[in-house]
Amino acid sequence: MGTGSCWNCHRVFYYEGGDELCPECRKTLSEKFRTVKEYIYDHPGVKIPDVTEACGVTERQVLRWLREERLYISDDSAIVLTCKNCGRPINTGMYCADCKRAFALAKRENRPDEVPAEDLMTEFTSRRSGRMRYLGKDKDKQ
Ligand SMILES: [Zn+2]
Ligand SMILES: [Zn+2]
Numbered sequence: 001m002g003t004g005s006c007w008n009c010h011r012v013f014y015y016e017g018g019d020e021l022c023p024e025c026r027k028t029l030s031e032k033f034r035t036v037k038e039y040i041y042d043h044p045g046v047k048i049p050d051v052t053e054a055c056g057v058t059e060r061q062v063l064r065w066l067r068e069e070r071l072y073i074s075d076d077s078a079i080v081l082t083c084k085n086c087g088r089p090i091n092t093g094m095y096c097a098d099c100k101r102a103f104a105l106a107k108r109e110n111r112p113d114e115v116p117a118e119d120l121m122t123e124f125t126s127r128r129s130g131r132m133r134y135l136g137k138d139k140d141k142q
Pocket of ligand 1: 009022
């Protein structure tokens with residue numbers, strides 16, 4: 001608990017944990033998320049610039065939702081998302097199924113060197129809330 005500054009508009013607000021986003025931006029973003037999601041499903045041929053133009057969001061935001069596995073692109077989509085490790089096309093998230101499996105195995109066998117730092121961070125992703133949590137950024141420790 002305490003104050004935080006919104007990563008989107010940089011306004012200082014009362015921070016209650018989760019995504020460091022002020023209530024106003026949170027509301028705007030969740031509405032935009034719905035718009036983007038529907039737009040992508042309704043228009044499988046669109047590319048990211050079409051989405052940003054039609055929905056009024058930034059490319060970074062669309063990519064963020066894709067990497068957070070909140071948005072999913074179909075196989076015939078014109079949007080290309082690739083595995084950050086091997087470059088293979090994927091539909092959502094950071095890595096392809098094979099790389100994910102390899103990282104999971106490396107973690108289980110305690111070989112963190114073989115796991116990209118980004119993947120270690122996604123352990124703090126709460127899937128249910130769809131919010132990213134990073135170690136050290138989390139000011140909501142009890
Ligand atoms: Zn804000
Ligand atoms: Zn891969």
